[in-house]
Amino acid sequence: MRVKLKIGENEKKFINRVNELTGDNVYRCYQCGRCSASCPMAQEMDLLPNQIIRKVQMGQEEDIIGSKTLTLCASCFACQGRCPKGIDIAAVCEAIRHLLEPKGKDFWGPDDVQPELAKELPQQVLVAVYKKFAK
Amino acid sequence: MRVHYYPGCTLKEKATNLEDSTREAMARLDTDLVEPEGWTCCGAEYPLITEKIHGLIPPVRILRQVEIEEGSKVVTTCAFCFAVLKRANKAMLDNPTLHTRVNEYLADDILIDPTTKEKRTHFESYNGDVQVLHLLEYLRDEVGLGHLKSLVKRDLSHIKVAPYYGCRLLRPQKEVAIDDPETPTIFEDFLNAIGCTVVDFPFKQECCGSYLSASMPETSNEPSYRVLNSAKMNGANVVALSCPLCYYNMDTRQDRIKEEYLEFNGFPVLYFTQLLAWALGADVETLGLDKHLCDPRPLFDIKQNAEDVEVNL
Amino acid sequence: MKDDGKKKRIGVFVCHCGVNIAGVVDVEKVAELLKDYPGVEFSTDYVYMCSEPGQQLVLDKIKEDKLDSVIIAACSPTLHEKTFQSAAELAGLNPHQVEIANIREQDSWVHPDRDKATVKAVKIVKSMVEKAIQNEDLEPIKVGVFKKALVIGGGVTGLQAAMDIADQGYEVIVVEKEPSVGGKMIQLSETFPTLDCSQCILTPKMVEVTRHPKIKLMTYSEVESISGFVGNFKVRIKKKPRFVDEDKCKLCNECADVCPQIVPDEYNMGLSFRKAIYMPFPQAVPGTYTLDMESCLGTLPIRCGKCKDVCDAQAIDYDMKEEIIEEEVGAVVVATGYDLYDMKALGEYGGENYEDVLNGLEFERILSASGPTGGKVQRPSDGKVPKNVVFIQCAGSRDPENHNSYCSKICCMYTAKHAMLYKHRVHDGNAIVFYIDVRTGGKNFDEFYQRATDDESILYLRGKVSKIFKEGNKMIVWGVDTLTGQKVEVEADMVVLAMAMTKADGVPELMKKLKISIDGNGWLAEAHPKLRPVESLNQGFYLAGAALGPKDIPEAVAQASAAAAKVGALFAKDELMHAPTIVPVIEELCSGCGICVSMCPYGARTLNAVRKVIEVNEVLCEGCGACAAACPAGAAQQLNQSDSQIFSMVKAILRG
Secondary structure, three states: OOOOOOOOHHHHHHHHHHHHHHOOOHHHOOOOOHHHHHOOOHHHOOOOHHHHHHHHHOOOHHHHHOOHHHHOOOOOOHHHHHOOOOOOHHHHHHHHHHHOOOOOOOOEOHHHOOHHHHOOOOHHHHHHHHHHHEO | OEEEEOOOHHHHHOOHHHHHHHHHHHHHOOOEEEOOOOOOOOOOOOOOOOOOHHHHHHHHHHHHHHHHOOOOEEEEOOHHHHHHHHHHHHHHHHOHHHHHHHHHHHOOOOEEOOOOOOEEOOOOOOOOOOEEEEHHHHHHHHHHHHHHHHOOOOOOOOOEEEEOOOOOOOOOOOOOOOOOOOOOOHHHHHHHHOOOEEOOOOOOOOOOOOOHHHHOHHHHHHHHHHHHHHHHHOOOOEEEEOOHHHHHHHHHOHHHHHHHOOOOOOOOEEEHHHHHHHHOOOOHHHHOHHHOOOOOHHHOOOOOOHHHOOOOO | OOOOOOOOOEEEEEEOOOHHHHOOOOHHHHHHHHOOOOOEEEEEEEOOOOOHHHHHHHHHHHHHOOOOEEEEEEOOHHHHHHHHHHHHHHOOOOHHHEEEEEOHHHHHOOOOOHHHHHHHHHHHHHHHHHHHHOOOOOOOEEEEOOOEEEEEOOOHHHHHHHHHHHOOOOEEEEEOOOOOOOOOHHHOOEEOOOOEEHHHHHHHHHHHHHHOOOEEEEOOEEEEEEEEEOOEEEEEEEEOOOOEOOOOOOOOOHHHHHOOOEEEOOOOOOOOEEEOEEOOOOOOOOOOOEEOOOOOOOOOOOOOOHHHHHOOOOOEOOOOOOEEEEEEEOEEEEOOOEEEOOHHHOHHHOOOOOOOEEEHHHHHHHHOOOOOOOOOOOOOOOOOOOOEEEEEEEEOOOOOOOOOOOOOOOHHHHHHHHHHHHHHHOOOOEEEEEEOOOOOOOOOHHHHHHHHHHHHOOEEEEOOOOEEEEEOOEEEEEEEEOOOOEEEEEEEOEEEEEEOEEEOOOHHHHHHHHOOOEOOOOOEOOOEOOOEOOEOOOOOEEEOHHHHOOOOHHHHHHHHHHHHHHHHHHHOOOEEEEOOOOOOEOOOOOOOOOHHHHHOOOOOEEEEOOOOEEEEOOOOOOOOOHHHHHOOOOOEOEOOEOHHHHHHHHHHHHHO
16 A cells, blocks of 8 residues: 655644644644553554554544544543643544534434334434444 | 532433442442532533633533532542533633633523522522532542551452543643543552452543444544453453443444354443442442343352441442 | 043944944944044944954054953853953953943844834943943962862762762762662663673773772761862761771671661662661672661660671771761862662553552663562562563653653653563563654664664553553553554563653752752753753752753763763862952951841851951952842952942933
8 A cells, every 4th residue: 555645734724623623732742652552442444543543643534534543542542641741632532523524324313223223222322422432 | 518510311221220320339328419400511622722711611511510510529430520610620720711601601591490490590600610520539538548448348359450540530630630640540549449359451542433323433443442351461350440431342242243253241330339339338239230231240249248347348 | 330530441342243233223323423432542343352353453443543342242251251352451451340231132132113222222332331430450360270070969960970079080089879870870770772781891890989999988978068169179078887887898698688778779779678787789889788767676785786796807896986087188089870760650651659660760670680580570469470561651741740850751751661671581471562663863863762663562552541450360450542543551470660850869959069059850951951951050060960950871980970070170170260359358348247147148258256357258259249239348359240330330321
């Protein structure tokens, strides 16, 4: 695979938006990977948390758009807690979800809840999921 | 003693065993729990990006209500509510922009006093002055673990408890942590005070899969299973926790964990308040133990009446 | 002060500094505008005033125009004040008649606007002219030098510094707080990249130091305080009681044999035990036993007292007391070394709770032939030979959020060495190294790292480990390989953490006493990071080794020799020149209130209670001016920096 790296206006706009929304700077990440080593959902992900940050650093918005990782992050902050730079990767994922238009197939709406689960799910789960992953 | 208490929505419906045992225990500690008038859902998740300011409105409104009712503290048991309230409160203290914008929204509120029916439309800015406490912190800092220990009426030493913190009580460290996020002891100290045998296990602060159990149900089995299995491997006979969502993943969903992990044959999960109420002498019926998927009742020696037990302190 | 109306003849020399100044400031215009300023006799500009012809220009003009003061408008005085002072001296002008007007750092480098920067330059130069008008000729204060050095720390750095000073013919006292010299290096197994046995190369040096006629070794001792000034320090050294007479002890080990008290052995990083009366290690210097009274069961016969009973040499003396020894020295070398970052701080790696998670020094002991396992790789928990060993780099380093922001520099190399030595001893074992970057700058360093990967098939995974926990008798390591994008879980038998290097225990407190500044991480601060790397800003104190920051053995040794050379240069003089820009007392104005005494960071001012005036020790005064600013009566006036001069300068700036 060969990628022509381009950091033009569009890419910069994307990077700046992520930085703006998170109040952080993705270039602070030096790719130690500790977030990925910490992530309880890493086994399900197509892009590891550190790769998400890497893709943002490289302005590769297109590669992130379809990633399952965005809807696998449950904001447990294990990554942020152990990050040597204190980068809030859950917030980065949230920022990207916020920027995505349209949202991917893994996003969620009230109709998507499995009927047998609807009865047993705690209220907070429904609220949280809808807040995080709404279509 | 009288203290404001924010139960959160789940406790009123799906997690009544957490709510009931909390009330039972606090009554035995002579503490009146006062719910802020007209409280709503806290929003369950704290908004992580700056543009989602609306996520701050409900928690700040709840906190402001506590202040209006002249409360200086609010106690929660649900770890999710705790994290949202605590972070929102901190934002009001530390972030002038959010402080201004949220207070601008809230200035438009209309509050009707339930008794006098008077309308209130003028509000002072909320400045983050209410202290948000998790019940574990309240027990440690306000009740005192030494005092708590002196009130214990039952012997719980046969209950080997693995304290499960999960995420929301410990992270993000600078905003919510009730203790060191890697080597916390507040839960252990509490369990020791009420006479349980504490079992240390390495998954106490690992995520259970959280609300992914709704959006991607199959993904939460593994993390939940690992927590339960680790507790078991380390010699516990029960996991204690404080979050209805963790409870859902680790107890209510155990039948699905069993489907995926055939060797798993169930493991009891309790709210810490159930142990607390039991230790303080509550009747077993008040603890809601019948609601659990994995029956924890064998751990509770029903014959052991509070009055009959002599506890060596 | 001395404004007797005599008109001064002042020369102004404006430097272009290439485009550094001239690129922003119109230097010709500055020189031109200064020509008519009162007091200025001559004014010019030149492209590089610090160059040989530039200096010659200043020198010639002083002679030609009989200038009695010069202003060099150039860079910061910290760079070239000395250059121009010596040029002036050559021309017969008192060096204290030279003033530097800083129009580079304080002007051209920080302002983009040419016109405004030029106006500012003119103001800066004019203010210096005003100062120069009142400058007096000053003569340096002369003091004698006590040609004996104190070295604090008996690790490889301290020993090297002591040898190098002593070999120049000067006396040296080495103070080491532990019972033996040797420091951290004596605990190492083999050293990278040559794999020399650490003890084999260090012990000869230790012996040499004891035998050297010019070196006095004081182990089990600590520096209590140092007073005085460069060339003339008074040192108080606390000699802790060893309870064993070094000269009588015959090293028979009978005492240790009978001692019933067992405590963790510091030399083996607590991986084995020693007795309360012990010799730290066989090659310890001085070769003597030490009774660690804190661990002793009790010296009274009713308690124990067995060691004394069995000592045929009668070397044991329970009545030995702590002694305070006073020494006079002219210079001090601080070589207090480092410690490893506390494992307790890394809760995610188990803190100190897992026996089979070791730090680098602990693993050195396991690898060492003199270690608790005799060099056989066995894990502490059950003595089994570990077949899968995980090495984790940057444990506590490069982590500004939670631990230390800096790179500990030596860990990449020693981890490669650890993995290599492990493979040398356990051929069928697997060594896995988690790293973020491998940094091998140094002679033959990268070749060494390549040997580790090429010859020993050590697997390097790029990623930082997030958590270690125990499952059964395995240590589970959660890591990541960022190169393949996989979260990895390793079942290890043993884990070795390359813990960060940190400031040595107690060093910040000691440095506070010695008035040596430390940086935010607790490392000693050098006078200049590039040009004065082994000097402290506190004159007469020289710094060397890992106390300044993470470094390997050759670098520490090089610094030791450098510090020794500095001491030699100091001792080569019979008299020291102390800058005369001190703050004397105008006794008629002084009320003896003592405010300046409390302000003085150098202890240079004392109150004469009888005469009710302040007295100044000229040699101690560094001319910082704190007292001058604080004195309510204006009785403390710094020479060539008087209130009157400062007011004139301010006026000149405000006037333009």
